[in-house]
Amino acid sequence: MSTISRSIPRTDSPQKSAGRANYLDDMRIAGALHARLLLSTRPRARILRVETPALPDGYVTVDHSDIPGTNAVRMINDGWPLFPVDMVEYVGQPILLIAGPDVAVIDELLAAVTVEYEDLTPVFGIDGAETVEDPECFVDYHLEYHLEGAPGPTDQPSGDLAFTITETFDTGAQEHIYLEPQAMAAWCEGHRITVTGSIQCPYYVHKALVTVLGWDADRIRVVQATTGGAFGGKEDFPSVLAGYVALAAHKTGQPVKLVLDRGQDIEISTKRHPSRITLASSVGRSGLAQSTCADIRIDGGAFEGLSSTVLQRAMFNASGVYRIPEISVQGQAYRTNIVPYGAFRGFGSPQAFFASEMHMCHLARKHGEDPLSFKRRHLVRQGDRTITGGTLRDPVKMEEMIDSVLTQSEYNRKRPEYERATGITRRGIGVSLFNHGCGFTGSGERDIIKARVKLRGHADGKVEVLCSNVEMGQGAETTLRKIVAETLGVPIGNVVFQNPDTDQVPDSGPTVASRTVMVVGGLLHTAALKLKDATSPGPGQPVEVEANYQQPAEIEWDQSTFTGDAYPAFSWGVNIIEIELDLLTYAIRPLTVWASFDIGTAIDERIVIGQIHGGIAQGIGYGTTELLEVRDGAFQQRTMTDYVIPGSLDTPEIHVNLVSNPYHGGPFGAKGVGEIPLTGPPPALGDAVECALGVEIHQIPLTPEYLERIVRTQGGAQ
Amino acid sequence: MRISFTVNGNPVVVEAEPLARLLDVLRIDLGLHGVKEGCGEGECGACAVLLNGRIVNSCVTPVAAAADGEILTIEGFCETDRYAVIEQAFSDSGGVQCGFCTPGFVMATEALLRENSKPSEDEIRRGLSGNLCRCTGYNMIVQAVQAASETLNGQ
Ligand code: FES
Ligand code: FES
Numbered sequence: 048m049s050t051i052s053r054s055i056p057r058t059d060s061p062q063k064s065a066g067r068a069n070y071l072d073d074m075r076i077a078g079a080l081h082a083r084l085l086l087s088t089r090p091r092a093r094i095l096r097v098e099t100p101a102l103p104d105g106y107v108t109v110d111h112s113d114i115p116g117t118n119a120v121r122m123i124n125d126g127w128p129l130f131p132v133d134m135v136e137y138v139g140q141p142i143l144l145i146a147g148p149d150v151a152v153i154d155e156l157l158a159a160v161t162v163e164y165e166d167l168t169p170v171f172g173i174d175g176a177e178t179v180e181d182p183e184c185f186v187d188y189h190l191e192y193h194l195e196g197a198p199g200p201t202d203q204p205s206g207d208l209a210f211t212i213t214e215t216f217d218t219g220a221q222e223h224i225y226l227e228p229q230a231m232a233a234w235c236e237g238h239r240i241t242v243t244g245s246i247q248c249p250y251y252v253h254k255a256l257v258t259v260l261g262w263d264a265d266r267i268r269v270v271q272a273t274t275g276g277a278f279g280g281k282e283d284f285p286s287v288l289a290g291y292v293a294l295a296a297h298k299t300g301q302p303v304k305l306v307l308d309r310g311q312d313i314e315i316s317t318k319r320h321p322s323r324i325t326l327a328s329s330v331g332r333s334g335l336a337q338s339t340c341a342d343i344r345i346d347g348g349a350f351e352g353l354s355s356t357v358l359q360r361a362m363f364n365a366s367g368v369y370r371i372p373e374i375s376v377q378g379q380a381y382r383t384n385i386v387p388y389g390a391f392r393g394f395g396s397p398q399a400f401f402a403s404e405m406h407m408c409h410l411a412r413k414h415g416e417d418p419l420s421f422k423r424r425h426l427v428r429q430g431d432r433t434i435t436g437g438t439l440r441d442p443v444k445m446e447e448m449i450d451s452v453l454t455q456s457e458y459n460r461k462r463p464e465y466e467r468a469t470g471i472t473r474r475g476i477g478v479s480l481f482n483h484g485c486g487f488t489g490s491g492e493r494d495i496i497k498a499r500v501k502l503r504g505h506a507d508g509k510v511e512v513l514c515s516n517v518e519m520g521q522g523a524e525t526t527l528r529k530i531v532a533e534t535l536g537v538p539i540g541n542v543v544f545q546n547p548d549t550d551q552v553p554d555s556g557p558t559v560a561s562r563t564v565m566v567v568g569g570l571l572h573t574a575a576l577k578l579k580d581a582t583s584p585g586p587g588q589p590v591e592v593e594a595n596y597q598q599p600a601e602i603e604w605d606q607s608t609f610t611g612d613a614y615p616a617f618s619w620g621v622n623i624i625e626i627e628l629d630l631l632t633y634a635i636r637p638l639t640v641w642a643s644f645d646i647g648t649a650i651d652e653r654i655v656i657g658q659i660h661g662g663i664a665q666g667i668g669y670g671t672t673e674l675l676e677v678r679d680g681a682f683q684q685r686t687m688t689d690y691v692i693p694g695s696l697d698t699p700e701i702h703v704n705l706v707s708n709p710y711h712g713g714p715f716g717a718k719g720v721g722e723i724p725l726t727g728p729p730p731a732l733g734d735a736v737e738c739a740l741g742v743e744i745h746q747i748p749l750t751p752e753y754l755e756r757i758v759r760t761q762g763g764a765q
Numbered sequence: 766m767r768i769s770f771t772v773n774g775n776p777v778v779v780e781a782e783p784l785a786r787l788l789d790v791l792r793i794d795l796g797l798h799g800v801k802e803g804c805g806e807g808e809c810g811a812c813a814v815l816l817n818g819r820i821v822n823s824c825v826t827p828v829a830a831a832a833d834g835e836i837l838t839i840e841g842f843c844e845t846d847r848y849a850v851i852e853q854a855f856s857d858s859g860g861v862q863c864g865f866c867t868p869g870f871v872m873a874t875e876a877l878l879r880e881n882s883k884p885s886e887d888e889i890r891r892g893l894s895g896n897l898c899r900c901t902g903y904n905m906i907v908q909a910v911q912a913a914s915e916t917l918n919g920q
Contacts, residue, residue, distance in 0.1 A: 054859075056856050056857070057856065057859075057861065059861070059864065060852075060855065060856040060861040060864075061852060061856065062864075063861050063863075063864025063867050063868075064843075064851075064852045064855050064856070064861055064864070064867050064868065064871055065799065065839065065840075065843040065848075065852065065868070066797075066798065066799015066800070066801075066838075066839035066840060066843065066867075066868040067799065068864050069798070070801070070865065072798075072802070073798035223899075224897075224899050225863070225865075225899060226801075226803045226809065226811060226863065226865040226866050226897065226898065226899050226900075227801070227803070227863070227865040228802075228803075273864075274863065275801075275863045275864065275865030276862075276863040276865060276899050276900055277863075278899070308802075308805055309803070309804045309805055309806070310805075519863060520862035520863025520864065520865075520900045521862065521900075522862070653859040654859070656859065656905075657859045657862055657900075657901060657902075657905060660901060660902030660903075660904050660905060661862065661899070661900045661901050661902045662902075663902055664901075664902035664903065665899070665902075686804070686806055686808070687803075687804040687806065687808040687809055687897070688806060688808050692897060692899060693902075693903075694894050694896075694897055694903075695889075695890040695891075695893040695894050695896070695903040695906070695907065696890050696891065696894050698902050698903045698904065700904065701902060701904055
């Protein structure tokens, strides 16, 4: 273990345990008004008339007519209106808000608002889009990859093909359930506005406010409040809420606070994109997969938001961690009349890995081989081409990682035993192999994000970290400070990290995409090296140094054809999961997870393992109980009672081993860890169920209803 | 209606509807912000407090139920020696990430260890089953409770 990996106490831990950490709703904001939203009850309709009741003194409504700038939530494009003008596009779309001193009065007023609609025909989900003649797509991509050195399709003697399989996989929506619901507040001072809230990306919010208010950037200040979990859910949606509170504060001249209750949070915030992925592969007589054709469709919801980039990431993972010479991938993001889907830990990758891993299991089965052995024969190696024609430059340690968990789990003994077992209670054991590209796709870091960080060294030896990346539970505060302290050779206590404030920190990009440690931590490392040599401008004066992102020289990427190195580095993972299930309830009980990860170097082992545990739990939820069903455009699950995330009794024992594989482009060799742990469990669980029941799995979540049905229809559980 | 009870050892009298949520009285009237609202429906335990020594979710407890009772919130508990042990154990084990669930888990840990000073792993998981955490995957919290139990038992 590298010395930096040795765990240190998290500085935020004592305050949080004592209940002294101030999340947005805990902040005392003098004179703050409350705001509540009026939501559309129709999935797709023209708004004919909105009638608001007479408002008592001190209460105001805010809607599209109060927007001084552009009526758009700025993301990749401006297609998402902050408030609708004459059309609603989904159930739960905020139409207006009412702000005032008393929440109960606001609720009465909202109940008295009448909206007259003229209903139009909605499209619900992928099923709905597929039944429409010409479904509307936000994006529609077609890519063909022919890996260098591999025989082309025409060179392939067709008589050499043993079989082909074409099959379709469905993955459901997933709600983040960060434990602190979305929350935001705003106030005006002079000609400036300050917005503070539970957010991942201060500068995303900042840019969104520039668009909505139409003001110069320097009139807007965004400060992150202590954030109670995010998982991607506070990447995009806070830009929406920030617009609401900013408009209300601007209109009333008073501070305004908007805290969603859990039901409303589930109802209107973004979620993981549901997907339908069809994979068609051919396997040669040699037992090697020759080609894969992937068709990936995701439900984008009503507005595009981040759907195009989520779809890209899904497409770039269509062949998993395997060498397949011929690949074609097409992808579409449908526009439907459901809450816009958005960022969620993994960002399209968990969907693709579920499909490609299960598909490999099915190819193996048809070939008459154990899935793990079949997968191992196809594993990519160092020097191989990636699906986009990039190069895997760094060592791939998957073989060693697989061996370690195989031994620990006794997979080779258990698998055949469980496959043969009969009786009401069955066990299963399954494997998944996966990776995750760290940082933004392609040249996004260089061309779009352009990250900058600063360090400010003070005469008393204190060093301030100035970056826009946030602590949201994942340990960024401790990790980034540790990188700086270790580089400077000073005690960690000398390095100060505060919740980012756009008045103070440069734009080092959003806290997303497994980039915070590798990219931003890397920049801080560079800045710390500069600081060592820098001299103070004058006695007692602080010295400031800056570092800017430089794309590694070896990286080549063409965004117009999606070719080249989609990611500068990959983290890698192996999961083995053992489960128990009985044929009466069909409820899956995960018993143990053995996990091996290569994330480069761990900057702090306990924090890294904490990320892995939490990601695995979230992946288990995604694969088993976290079901969101849409009826008439509305989610049927509205509470944490209906939407079931894993509890202490549902989360198995988790054994993690970290394989050291330092990446030259990351600080101390670190790569990313935030997202990858969520990817492993769904396919490992699927494989474990196949082992236990002898069925073929094609969807998640693995609900008892689904398992009961496929056992019946496929004649499983003999 | 006037309702009196003690909070963290201090007698208080509040004017509230009897069905008002204890959570709101604690957070809004008494400014005790360590008590968090995660779900508002008794599912997550972020709002957990001890009422007469028993753990309750204050979001589904009407304030009238606290009349003449004794309430201990994280603000009071964090002044005690037992808290110091539990806090240290959470920190050492990695039981705290975003922290929004943590005060509730700390109160649930105290309630559990008061009843059962040497719980097994299974008893710990059961004892914490009223609290949800989305960040940690629970294993490190379970370890924290084990460690706290050992320290409190003088091992
Ligand atoms: S807020 Fe009370 S149980 Fe969740
Ligand atoms: S630490 Fe975030 S919910 Fe538990």
